[in-house]
Amino acid sequence: ASQAMQAGPSAKDVDYSCLEDEDDENSLELDPATFRAFVEGAVKDLYLAEKPGEGGAEGAAAANKTGARFGYNAYVGQVPRIMVLPKAPYNIVHCSPAISEVLGFREREMEGRSLNIAQGPMTNVALLQAKINEAHGGTRSEHAFILYTNKGEDRVVTIEFEPEINVNGEATEKVILTIDHGDWVPKKIADAEDGRAKVTVKADKPWNVEQTSPSFNDMYALKEEMILGRTLNVVFGPRTDANMFRQLLMQAKSARTQHVDMWTCRPSDMSHVFVSVSIFPVLDKGEIGHFMVVFKHDEMAGSPQFTSPRRSRPGSSPLAAAAGRMTISE
Numbered sequence: 001a002s003q004a005m006q007a008g009p010s011a012k013d014v015d016y017s018c019l020e021d022e023d024d025e026n027s028l029e030l031d032p033a034t035f036r037a038f039v040e041g042a043v044k045d046l047y048l049a050e051k052p053g054e055g056g057a058e059g060a061a062a063a064n065k066t067g068a069r070f071g072y073n074a075y076v077g078q079v080p081r082i083m084v085l086p087k088a089p090y091n092i093v094h095c096s097p098a099i100s101e102v103l104g105f106r107e108r109e110m111e112g113r114s115l116n117i118a119q120g121p122m123t124n125v126a127l128l129q130a131k132i133n134e135a136h137g138g139t140r141s142e143h144a145f146i147l148y149t150n151k152g153e154d155r156v157v158t159i160e161f162e163p164e165i166n167v168n169g170e171a172t173e174k175v176i177l178t179i180d181h182g183d184w185v186p187k188k189i190a191d192a193e194d195g196r197a198k199v200t201v202k203a204d205k206p207w208n209v210e211q212t213s214p215s216f217n218d219m220y221a222l223k224e225e226m227i228l229g230r231t232l233n234v235v236f237g238p239r240t241d242a243n244m245f246r247q248l249l250m251q252a253k254s255a256r257t258q259h260v261d262m263w264t265c266r267p268s269d270m271s272h273v274f275v276s277v278s279i280f281p282v283l284d285k286g287e288i289g290h291f292m293v294v295f296k297h298d299e300m301a302g303s304p305q306f307t308s309p310r311r312s313r314p315g316s317s318p319l320a321a322a323a324g325r326m327t328i329s330e
Contacts, residue, residue: 080179082110083164086136089114090129093174102157102179104150120148122286128159135161135175144182144255144281144288156182156283158255182255184283190292197295199232203281203288206231207249210290219297221268232293237265239272252279252291261298274298 080102083094091114095107103118110117119125123146131141140162147157160178163171190200190211197215201207208231212224220235227234236242240263248258258279263272275295282290 082115082177082179083174084115084132084177085173086132086175088129089116090132091115092117099179102181103147103155109150118147118149120146120152120154122146122154123148124287131159131161132175132177135163136173138163138171142254144184144253146286147179156184156255156288158182182281183257184255184281184288185292187282187284187290190280190282190290197297199227199293199295200282201232201249201291201293203249203253203290207246207291216295219273219295220264220266226267234267235264235273237263237270237272239263240265245277248279249291252281253288255281255288257281264295 078098079096080098081096082092082099084090084092091112092110093112095105095110097107099110100106105117115128119128127143128145131143134141140160142158142160145157145159146154148154158180160180162176162178164174164176166172190198193213195215196213197219198213199209199216200211201209208229209227212222212227216222217224222234232245233242236245245260245262248260252258259277261274261276263274265271266273275297277296278294280292280294281288282292284290
């Protein structure tokens with residue numbers, strides 16, 4: 001007798017509360033990309049497990065594939081994604097319900113339409129299409145774009161491009177765009193004097209410094225002319241993980257605020273300064289053209305009570321996340 005094929009869990013049955021226990025100080029924070037990869041892998045492994053099905057081996061294989069796709073789709077429904085064909089006019093063939101949280105469109109409003117539905121005057125269409133074509137060729141990437149909501153409002157978003165992979169591990173003729181709110185602050189906030197130790201650097205290599213605040217200059221005993229046009233290597237020392245910091249700058253270009261605790265160095269006397277650093281993407285003329293890098297000195301570093309430096313995982317700040325939901329005109 002054949003056994004009924006077991007379906008995967010529905011989206012409403014997935015409980016994520018265990019990941020939101022703020023009372024557990026020792027719990028690890030998973031960034032969204034890591035958690036998404038973990039869940040997708042777990043779902044595929046779970047529903048590709050061998051189960052008896054109708055019609056012998058072929059029936060079992062079909063049941064496994066269907067179960068895997070059901071479980072995978074149950075998870076993907078929680079993620080703001082669209083699936084497009086990688087050629088003009090880049091028609092949308094599938095849209096997850098969660099896309100409405102970012103762009104306001106419902107699935108039926110987007111499916112069957114071209115990607116033009118979410119584009120506007122400030123969308124870099126040529127780059128968007130190039131990224132889709134790269135993903136079709138097997139190259140995954142992430143970049144910041146300006147898209148438009150169903151009400152015509154502009155939004156800075158972070159888009160992750162990847163080829164669609166079926167349950168057999170084969171690439172299909174479709175590309176998946178995972179779209180999330182981007183982090184950003186206006187240029188006028190980056191330029192304003194607000195008492196914080198901060199610098200404004202260009203968003204492209206080698207990330208030259210364009211502006212410093214009086215608090216930053218005081219922290220490192222610098223004159224502004226000593227660092228303008230140069231890189232932040234001026235305040236890096238033997239204990240600074242410069243390669244890690246450069247990686248965070250590259251990740252910030254995708255409209256994702258980065259945070260890290262790190263050692264720096266005061267050039268005048270070569271003393272070590274331990275700081276908490278936040279890298280905020282700065283929106284200027286429709287592009288992430290600069291970063292606002294904010295330094296906060298940890299006064300406890302080097303004292304008997306201080307044990308060891310703590311390196312934070314990259315993530316989004318509440319300030320930047322709120323800014324990402326504003327229109328550019330605001």
